Amino acid sequence: xRHPVGAGEVDLLVAPVEHRQAWDHVxxxxxSPAGFDFSPVRARAANVGxxxxxxxxxxxxxxxxxxxxxxxxAPTTWLRLEAWCPVRKAGTLHGVGGWFSAxxxxxxxxxxxxxxxxxxxxxxxxxxIGDPVAVSEGDRVQITMSIVxxxxxxxxxxxxxxxxxxxxxxxxxxxxxSFTHSTFQGMLLCKEDLQRTQxxxxxxxxxxxxxxxxxxxxxxxxxxxxxxxxxxxxxxPALFRSPAEAAQFVAEVVTRxxx
Numbered sequence: 001x002r003h004p005v006g007a008g009e010v011d012l013l014v015a016p017v018e019h020r021q022a023w024d025h026v027x028x029x030x031x032s033p034a035g036f037d038f039s040p041v042r043a044r045a046a047n048v049g050x051x052x053x054x055x056x057x058x059x060x061x062x063x064x065x066x067x068x069x070x071x072x073x074a075p076t077t078w079l080r081l082e083a084w085c086p087v088r089k090a091g092t093l094h095g096v097g098g099w100f101s102a103x104x105x106x107x108x109x110x111x112x113x114x115x116x117x118x119x120x121x122x123x124x125x126x127x128x129i130g131d132p133v134a135v136s137e138g139d140r141v142q143i144t145m146s147i148v149x150x151x152x153x154x155x156x157x158x159x160x161x162x163x164x165x166x167x168x169x170x171x172x173x174x175x176x177x178s179f180t181h182s183t184f185q186g187m188l189l190c191k192e193d194l195q196r197t198q199x200x201x202x203x204x205x206x207x208x209x210x211x212x213x214x215x216x217x218x219x220x221x222x223x224x225x226x227x228x229x230x231x232x233x234x235x236x237p238a239l240f241r242s243p244a245e246a247a248q249f250v251a252e253v254v255t256r257x258x259x
Contacts, residue, residue, distance in 0.1 A: 009070055011101040013113065015063040016085050016093050016141040016158075022052045022126040023094035045128075047185035049154070052126035054097050054114040060135060061085040063115065066098075066145060079147040087139040092132045096143055096158060099124035127156045129179040138163050140173055155182040208249075211236045215253045225254065 029042040064083035101111040112122040135141070142159040157180045161173035195201060205213065214235050218228045233246035240246040 009068050009103050011068050012066045012098065013063040013101060014066050014083055014096050014098050014143050016060040016087065017054060017058050017095060017097040017126070018060055018091040019052065019054065019058050019094050019126060022050055023128055023132065025050050026128050044185065046130050047181045047183060049183065050126045051123040053123055056114050059097070059114065060089060060091050060093060061087045061141060063113070082144045085141045085143065087135045087137055087141060090136045093129065093135045093141065093160065094132050095126055095128040096156060097124055097126060127181065129158050133160050133177045135160060139176065153183055155180065207236065207239045211239055211249060212253055215250055216257065219254065219258050
C-alpha cells in the first residue's frame with residue numbers, strides 16, 4: 001500500500017485486528033498447561049508485542065497512520081501517538097496490528113503491510129488487549145501509543161467506542177471497552193529490581209552509574225572525545241581495565257545522549 005509521504009519517510013500504521021492465534025499467546029497461560037496454574041503469567045503475556053503476520057481479512061478496519069518519521073532523525077524523546085480506526089466489519093477484536101511503509105522514492109514503497117501488493121518478508125507486530133471484545137460496523141477503535149525509543153519501552157491504550165442510542169443525540173459514541181498495556185509490565189524483574197521502583201527507595205549510583213555521570217559532566221561542548229575517554233579511564237580504573245574499554249563505554253553514552 002502506498003501512502004502520500006515524502007521520499008525517505010517511514011509511516012507507522014496500525015489497525016484493529018481479529019487474530020485468535022496471536023491472542024492465544026496470552027490466553028494460553030489460563031489453560032493450566034501440564035496441570036499447573038500459570039495464570040499469574042497471563043498478566044505479563046498481555047504486555048508483550050508479538051511478531052505476527054496478518055491477512056487482509058483479519059483487519060476489522062482500515063489501517064491508520066500512527067506517525068510519519070524521518071529515519072535520518074531517529075527520535076530520542078518520549079513519543080505520544082494516536083490514531084482512530086473505524087470498524088468496517090463485525091468481528092472479535094483481539095488487539096492491534098502494527099507495521100510500516102517506507103517511501104524509498106516517489107515510485108517505490110517498501111512495506112510489510114498485509115494490504116501491500118508485494119509485501120516484504122518481515123513480520124508485523126501484534127499488540128494484544130486483555131480480553132476479546134465483540135465489535136460491529138460503526139464502532140471506532142482509538143489507539144494511543146507512548147514510546148520511549150532510548151529505553152525500548154512502549155505503552156498501548158486501546159479504547160473501543162460504539163454509537164450511542166438515539167435518545168442520546170448529544171453524544172455520538174460511548175466507550176464500550178478500554179485496555180492499557182505496557183512492555184514494562186511484561187518485564188521479568190527480580191525482587192531487588194522491584195524494590196528499586198518503590199517510592200521510599202533511596203538510590204545510590206553504581207560504579208557504572210558514576211562513570212556515566214562523569215561522561216555527561218565532561219560533555220560540556222568544549223572537551224574533545226579523546227580527552228573524555230582518557231579522563232573517564234583515569235577516574236574509574238576499577239571499572240575499565242584498559243583505555244579501549246573506557247572508550248567503548250564512552251561511545252555508548254555519547255551516541256545516545258549527545259547531539
